[in-house]
Amino acid sequence: MKLIDKMINCTVNGMDITVEKGTSVLDAAAKAGVHIPTLCHLNLHDLNAVNQSANCRVCVVEDENSGRLVPSCSQEVYDGMNIETDSLKAVMGRRTSLELLLSNHPQDCLTCIKNLDCELQSLAHEMNIKEIHYQGEKMKHPIDTTSQAIHKDPNKCIMCRRCITMCNDVQTVGVLSPLKRGFDVVVATAFHMDMGDTSCTYCGQCVSVCPTGALAEMDASSKVWKRLNNPKKHVIVQVAPAVRVALGEEFGYDPGEISTGKIVSALRRLGFDTVFDTNFGADLTIVEEAKELVDRIEGGGPMPMLTSCCPAWVQFIEQQFPELLDVPSTCKSPQSMVGSLAKTYYAEQNNIDPEDITMVSIMPCVAKKAEAAREELSVEGHYNVDYVLTTRELARMIKEAAIDFKTLRDDSFDQLLGESTGAAAIFGTTGGVIEAASRTAYEMVTGKELKKVDFKDLRGIDGIREATIEMNGTKLRIGIAHELGNARKLLEDIRDGKSHFDAIEIMACPGGCIGGGGQPYHHGKSEILKKRAESIYKIDMGSEVRKSHENPMVKKVYKDFLETPGSKRAKELLHTTYSAKERI
Amino acid sequence: MRVESLDALKKWKSKIPSTDTKSIRILACAGTSCLSSDSDLLIERLKEQIEKRGLDTKVELVRTGCVRLCGQGPLLLMEPEEIAYVKVHLDDVDEIVEKHLENGETVERLLYTDPKKNEIIKAAKDMDFYKKQKRIALLNCGSIDPWNIEHYIQNDGYEALATVLLEKSPKDVVEIIKKSGLRGRGGGGFSTGMKWGFTLQEKSDEKYMICNADEGDPGAFMDRSIIEGDPHALIEAMVIGGYATGAKEGLIYIRAEYATSIEPLRKAIEDARKHGFLGKDIFGSGFDFDIEIKLGAGAFVCGEETALIHSMEGLRGEPSTKPPFPSQKGFRGKPSTVNNVETLANIPVILRKGAEWFASIGTEDSKGTKVFALAGNVRNIGLVEVPMGTTFREIVFEIGGGHPEDKDIKAIQIGGPSGGVITEEFFDTPIDYDSLNSIGAMMGSGGMIVMDEDSDMVEIAKFYLDFTQDESCGKCTPCRIGTKRMYEILERLTNMEGEPEDLERLRTLGENIQSSSLCGLGQSAPNPVLSTMEYFAEEYEAYAYRTKKTKYSIDAEKCIGCTKCKRVCPTDCISGDVRQVHVIDESECIACGACYDVCPKDAIIKP
Amino acid sequence: MRKEILDTTTLDQEGLKKLDAYIEGLRGNKEEQLIHVLHHAQQIFGYLPKNLQWYIANQLNMPSAKVNGVVTFYSLFSEEPRGKYTVSVCMGTACFVKGAEKVLDRILELTKSEKGKMSDDGLFTVQDVRCIGACGLAPVVTINEKVYGNVKINEVDDIIRRYKRGDQHAS
């Protein structure tokens, strides 16, 4: 087809514009510089996460040719279309829908977790709503706080169904569905079961797209404040790789701004006694995982080996593919490794009773909250990690403590568990874990130095990627998937004996942890995720050491405490087990 | 036995024993209404008696679908004179057999009395009810045994299909249907030929022909009667539609509530398969087509075509935004044609008699006939098929016989919950798509409810809104919350808790719901309210200004003191001695209307 | 609640076998035929308790939330046990204008039940339904398969009393 056939002429508020066939009215208007409000619409098309159910109706505009209102988010322009976005009819239509939503909404902004970060609230502001003309019965559902990770307040739901798109179409977990119909519709779990009873993976993707406070993280900050204020407790904190490229957004920095030093400094100001780096745990994970991979290849263990640092993904395989539980690596996640060593090695070295240690993690992730509560992840009755705060919760604590983030000086992590490499940094994005593991495995297998550490084939944003790495003549075939729906495809192949991979990295969130459910809201802009990923690779590039096994502190821990990778002690402290769970 | 060619079909037809050999043919209605009055027992008994008395050589008993005068059921039509026996009871059978069948006498007491002229009418064809009707969609309905495929064959069944498959290209068929001017009877009124053309145009090796038999409008039973009374017509039409659009699979989506319609339909599909009208290589033409039945499960919105498709896919029946239209992306994402039952029932007839013939019936832009389910405060309740362009007055007063007690008819509700009311001043409007649009009403699927002077239009509007807000799928904001808010306002009003501002609220809200809802349900949900607000503003105002009288009272001029009302009043709020004027204590009256119903002198004044 | 949902031993095992056989016999995409499976299951078990819905979800390899979403969308599916007699009062327009609402109220009163909920004696579930296509006989009430047309408010007592006595065929 010639380009000319693919182009369409239309007018927006009297302006003539030419757009490609298939363009939505919304995008056409944007091209003409006209903004149309939206609410239910979610367009992360490069991540295959598109919610186009056209149900909120706050984006309607008038098609002057037919005199009808059309939803601009999902209506494609046609040749000769004459769009009026600010006709009285269109404005009234949009306003009425918004007022109706508000008439069925608890107006709790002041105490709402979404205050000032809420799309409904901003819309009410944008549309200058000063009075709600229709009042009546409101939804009344119990608030669900039964899961470790997700706070669900159906009364704040506006039925945009973004969460349903994420949970069903993107993640293929299917925990959420609309139940009932008409005014009684509610987005809920099957049978209104407690979230904690469902097969929710706690990936938090529903949370990350929910425009309102209907879905949010279970906020642990008040518990953490309590520990911080208890002088008897030695409160340690650790910071995940993806947090440092995102937290800045909460304080007005551009997406991708790296604020590691300020974060450490803020944490000290908040009163944490010791500030560790989860990246240290990531390096350790790589060393253990690479060892396990090499052992499996050599010893004919179950193949392929799957990474295991993403708890949502672990939960997913336990529920959806219980027959495949021997394929994930047995390595604990980096946060658990840090926690585990903090309460053993660090405690021992500093003569602190592990009982008095509180381990807090700052994570991009809500699933980590549930992970921390897994019994498998405890040593001698002590949970590896006691509390998990998401990036957003940390930002709120910093604001609450009236710390002026922008003026903070850069600070550095504490030892013993504060040193890390570029390999650890890239854990935060899809493909990073397997790239880091490849760097180490290569040297373990070949005994030769890896000169070119950048495996560019492993990077990118496609949902499923693959690459082959040459090691001493043997080829290591690597698969990568992010988003659980993509993971499902790879797992089905493994189950059906069709997989040709040796190692697979899986991350539950779009883009990996940079797109985690606990990160500052991207409000549907996937460029934000790309910026964060770029910064992650920038940290790697700027690191002196870029291979995990060369992390001097990692070497020291093995020398002082763990002996060798895969040793009995390492197995006890750094590895875990999985168990099948009913899918419900 | 498979029928392989048009000749074979004609040969079969010629061999079917003609009923002319028997001197009496009884058409016994087994439509839903009549069945509900135990017409099956009646037919059973008739059969027994005929056999017992050895009358089977001269009497043929045919168990038919609805013969349309449902309000008078169970019905027996005795051919050849078409003598109609109405409200026949089981106990009447023996008398009918003895007198009519054995002795050739008419059972006078079972004849129909013309309610207006108060005279007995013997033959159906002389009744006003039937005189003005014209049957196309209901051609065989009520005249043949739907369970017997031979009856259909005898009435030229499957001939249109044979001609189409053997002599015409899909494009030819589309052109014929376009030329006939047939428009969708499911409510939208879109040109059927054009719709078929769109699907034909699409390139896909998988396409579907879908029959919408959801018939969700409360008070409508046209489609049901066709399915029960003439299922093969539907099947024939679907194969033709499949051929014309390039679909090899047909689906009939039928509401599960229509349990008794599903059986004859299944049987008809099986029979059609057995004889090669469905399946592989139909009529040796190389065309394959088969039909599957899909059940609904109680959701009005599933009549909307995109919702219907989702429901057939095993999902919640929620509509999706159009475009894409089903003809582009329908069942399983493939091009699909969705047609209403009545629309399809016209197809074989059009192909047999020609597009010109069909186009000669009706009005400029609306061709053919339309079937209405006439109900409410009208004498002759039943199915009415009339040429487009017939007026409301003709239907209600001539065919329908007017109000049973000759009260004033205040309004006619048309189009069910998506429609509006027609008031007296518009009773002479010819019924066709465009005239209805011009008076702010719509054809809808064919429910027509007659309302008398006693009807409270605000209550009626509330009833419809209760229906739509209950049936809203809940997907989009204006319909999910908006119809609820409208309902709440109406409830406030009727509870005398409203305020004048509520009227403006209702109107703006209604207009915005109309313009911004996602599907036809929401877009039309406010119609009953907005149209009654327009024509019966004073009734709304009476509520809004709280001037509405809600309690019953007694007209002292008329009361003769019979005490009847006093005896039935559940709250004992009527007082008065025998032969004295009675009085109602309005503070105690709960407006149950019991007194009103019993008063012999019409002395009770309804609020 | 998790336990209760996962426990299918409380269901009639013969019934489950019948349901399995039905699902087994389905051709093509089974998930697509969920509504038919639910109809069938409701026919066997009378209603669709949670554990049955979970069981069906598992058999069709789909999330139970999706099954529950469908069950709660359609008014013919019931998550609650139903009485021996289902009394359906038509609330179609034709019936409404002929006083169906009063008939419904009276029946609820007589059966001492709430709309859609089984009466305490386990005999009745009273519900309103949309037009059943017998408008000629409005108002219409059906009790199980039996249809009562032109129902007058004073006849209701009689009809219900007969069912209470177990004498449902006397019409």
Ligand SMILES: Cc1cc2nc3c(=O)[nH]c(=O)nc-3n(C[C@H](O)[C@H](O)[C@H](O)COP(=O)(O)O)c2cc1C
């Ligand atoms: C809420 C709603 C309910 C509908 N119900 C029915 C129905 O019960 N039967 C029907 O044939 N069409 C119904 N329709 C219309 C269908 O969407 C569709 O237009 C029709 O089946 C097309 O067939 P036709 O062109 O032959 O009329 C309904 C539409 C809406 C919006």
Ligand code: SF4
């Ligand atoms: S969800 Fe948004 S609008 Fe609702 S209370 Fe919270 S901040 Fe306010």
Ligand code: SF4
């Ligand atoms: S914005 Fe208004 S309501 Fe909110 S806190 Fe300020 S004064 Fe109060």
Ligand code: SF4
């Ligand atoms: S956290 Fe993930 S799995 Fe759980 S409901 Fe949300 S999207 Fe679904």
Ligand code: SF4
């Ligand atoms: S919970 Fe949030 S994302 Fe889900 S439908 Fe409601 S408002 Fe939308």
Ligand code: SF4
């Ligand atoms: S990808 Fe990262 S943020 Fe997302 S669930 Fe997994 S660990 Fe958490």
Ligand code: SF4
């Ligand atoms: S208009 Fe009503 S029925 Fe239609 S999609 Fe919206 S909520 Fe559903």
Ligand code: SF4
């Ligand atoms: S309407 Fe009912 S309560 Fe009122 S007076 Fe008449 S019988 Fe009595």
Ligand code: SF4
């Ligand atoms: S029934 Fe009528 S006539 Fe008789 S006492 Fe009552 S109002 Fe008077």
Ligand code: FES
């Ligand atoms: S944003 Fe378009 S309908 Fe919601």
Ligand code: FES
């Ligand atoms: S059902 Fe018998 S006349 Fe309509």
Ligand code: FES
């Ligand atoms: S309205 Fe009651 S049967 Fe049709």
